[in-house]
Amino acid sequence: xxxxxxxxxxxxxxxxxxxxxxxxxxxxxxxxxxxxxxxxxxxxxxxxxxxxxxxxxxxxxxxxxxxxxxxxxxxxxxxxxxxxxxxxxxxxxxxxxxxxxxxxxxxxxxxxx
Amino acid sequence: xxxxxxxxxxxxxxxxxxxxxxxxxxxxxxxxxxxxxxxxxxxxxxxxxxxxxxxxxxxxxxxxxxxxxxxxxxxxxxxxxxxxxxxxxxxxxxxxxxxxxxxxxxxxxxxxxxx
Numbered sequence: 355x356x357x358x359x360x361x362x363x364x365x366x367x368x369x370x371x372x373x374x375x376x377x378x379x380x381x382x383x384x385x386x387x388x389x390x391x392x393x394x395x396x397x398x399x400x401x402x403x404x405x406x407x408x409x410x411x412x413x414x415x416x417x418x419x420x421x422x423x424x425x426x427x428x429x430x431x432x433x434x435x436x437x438x439x440x441x442x443x444x445x446x447x448x449x450x451x452x453x454x455x456x457x458x459x460x461x462x463x464x465x466x467x
Numbered sequence: 468x469x470x471x472x473x474x475x476x477x478x479x480x481x482x483x484x485x486x487x488x489x490x491x492x493x494x495x496x497x498x499x500x501x502x503x504x505x506x507x508x509x510x511x512x513x514x515x516x517x518x519x520x521x522x523x524x525x526x527x528x529x530x531x532x533x534x535x536x537x538x539x540x541x542x543x544x545x546x547x548x549x550x551x552x553x554x555x556x557x558x559x560x561x562x563x564x565x566x567x568x569x570x571x572x573x574x575x576x577x578x579x580x581x582x
Contacts, residue, residue: 386569388569388570388571395558395576395578396575396576397560397573397574397575397576398511398560398573400570403569403570405569443510443511447569449569452516452524453499453516453564453571454501454513454516455501455511455513455562455571456513457510457511457512458510459509459510460509460510
């Protein structure tokens with residue numbers, strides 16, 4: 355089955371700097387890669403997603419890149435703000451198959467003012 | 468749109484009792500619902516996938532007789548934790564998916580504490 359690895363587990367950056375979180379996946383059939391932000395005790399919130407037919411997607415300060423050949427995808431947050439502090443999860447899914455999401459281990463992002 | 472609710476949000480029960488958690492899609496029909504468990508400072512782990520009107524598919528290592536899942540309608544799935552023990556204490560989150568869409572919509576989660 356699918357296996358998703360996420361790095362780093364913790365990340366601390368200065369406010370205004372950029373943050374990058376990386377994930378790799380194992381199943382070449384995976385074709386949908388969402389990123390979630392989760393605050394303590396709350397549900398995961400979708401912040402951006404990318405499909406396998408696209409290499410890059412951007413939404414304001416957030417961007418995701420996908421390299422299907424290498425089976426890795428990354429989340430980029432620019433001009434970080436204190437409210438970006440949270441735990442971020444990547445996930446992979448095969449929409450044409452079981453559709454279930456396999457999550458990475460999570461990254462605790464701390465933005466230092 | 469695409470709202471998923473969960474009830475209860477928190478529950479405390481005694482060891483050996485059973486607890487039922489409801490997951491509802493409020494404004495769309497969910498052909499598939501997923502149940503996840505999240506222990507403190509850990510990731511979401513899929514427990515089972517349920518499709519309306521059919522038996523749930525459980526992930527490896529998840530006891531189907533302990534975690535009973537019923538998906539009786541396109542808007543409701545229930546998870547019953549039977550004979551709960553302290554090690555079942557966790558954050559249980561459901562998600563709902565509608566055919567033709569990529570995104571899964573998550574419920575707010577249920578914090579289960581077994582004493």
